[in-house]
Amino acid sequence: SACGFGKYQPVAGQFECELCPTNTSTKKAYARHLKDCKEICHPGSYGFIRGRHKNSKLGVKPCILCPIGSFQPQYGALSCLKCKEKMTTALRGAVGGNECVSEESPCLLSPCHNGGTCSDKNGLVTCKCLPGYLGSYCETITNECSSHPCFHGGSCNQSGTSHNCVCNPGYTGNNCEIDIDxxxxxxCQNGAECIDLEDNHHCLCPSFFQGSLCEINVDDCEGNPCGDGGRCIDGLGNYTCLCKNDYSGKHCEFDPCSDINPCANNGTCHLSTNTSESSYWCECLPGYTGKRCNIKINNCISPCLNNGTCLFNLFSNKFTCNC
Structure with a gap:
């Protein structure tokens, strides 16, 4: 025999049937599978029965909400109960008879949820919802993030009936719509020009500076352009060589004997091997002395006796006395 409503048996030849899980039933009396067990309809609704399932004992899904003017307090109903004459309900899906009100004032039951405003026309209720709610009775919170309100890749978080945007770096505003300058x-440092980019910036560095913020002074002394042990002093776009051992020139390229002869009176300049004392020495012509041959030798400083007159010969570097 058939299992009956609310039971099933997948194996032929059995003497007992399996019960459907709690709050479920079957549309037919000869169900064979667990999947034939459907959730029974909740109060305020009824099961739609037609065709070969017209003998069903319980209403199961798909369910239909009780229409306006009716109600149903039971689970698994196959129909709804009508309100008394000249009575109606403000909403579909009424659960109890206490929801039946005069047809003249269906808004008395405050059918609109979440602060919605109720109005009726010929017994038909219309709800005007506050921002953040929707549905026939304002029963559903709007998914503010479904419209993707956050610009420039911002992340949307639902917060009650509103939303907030978590912006990516470089953007701000309620919806991340503002590009931060x-x-x-x-x-940018050292007088560099700043160029605003999308979520970033770029510094146009003046000459002699580099780095993302133009914070680095270009090292003009790189590679040490100063020769012969000269010390390089970095400047802005230039450098200065502090030369050693009497060397000269922008790069200390001139030794003390090759530029301007430091030896006076036609003395001959020689580079010194002992730079701790001097970088050069002068070979003086006869009649001159001193480091730079700038001292004239006076061999006639009173060498003659008895008031004799001294006569000095520059070429022979000798003197004679005129007595």
């Missing part, structure tokens, strides 16, 4: 904080 990264140049307002003057990040």
């Amino acid at each position: 990264e140049c307002t904080s003057n990040p």
Whole structure:
């Protein structure tokens, strides 16, 4: 025999049937599978029965809400109960008879949820919802993030009936719609020009500076352009060589004997091997002395006796006395 409503048996030849899980039943009396067990209809609704399932004992899904003017307090109903004459309900899906009100004032039951405003026309209720709610009776919170309100890749978080956007770096505003001007904080140094980019900035460095913020002075002394042990002093776009051992020139390229002869009176300049004392020495012509041959030798400083007159010969570097 058939299992009956609310039971099933997948194996032929059995003497007992399996019960459907709690709050479920079958549309037919000869169900064979667990999947034939459907959830029974909740109060305020009824099961739609037709065709070969017209003998069903319980209403199961798909269920239909009780229409306006009716109600149903039971689970698994196959129909709804009508309100008394000249009575109606404000909403579909009424659960109890206490929801039946006069047809003249269906809004008395405050059918609109979440602060919605109720109005009726010929007994038909219409709800005007507050922002953030929707549905026939304002029963559903709007998914604010479904419309993707956050610009420039911002992340949307639902917060009650509203939303907030978590913006990516470089953007701000309620919906991340404002591109932050990264140049307002003057990040570029040393007079560089700041160019605002999308979520970033770029510094146009003046000559002699480099780095993302133009914070680095280009090292003009790189490679040490100063020769012969000269010390390089870095400047802005230039450098200065502090030469050693009497060397000269922009790069200390001139030794003390090759530029301007430091030896006076036609003395001959020689580079010194002992730079701790001097970088050069002068070979003086006869009649001159001193480091730079700038001292004239006076061999006639009173060498003659008895008031004799001294006569000095520059060429022979000798003197004679005129007595």
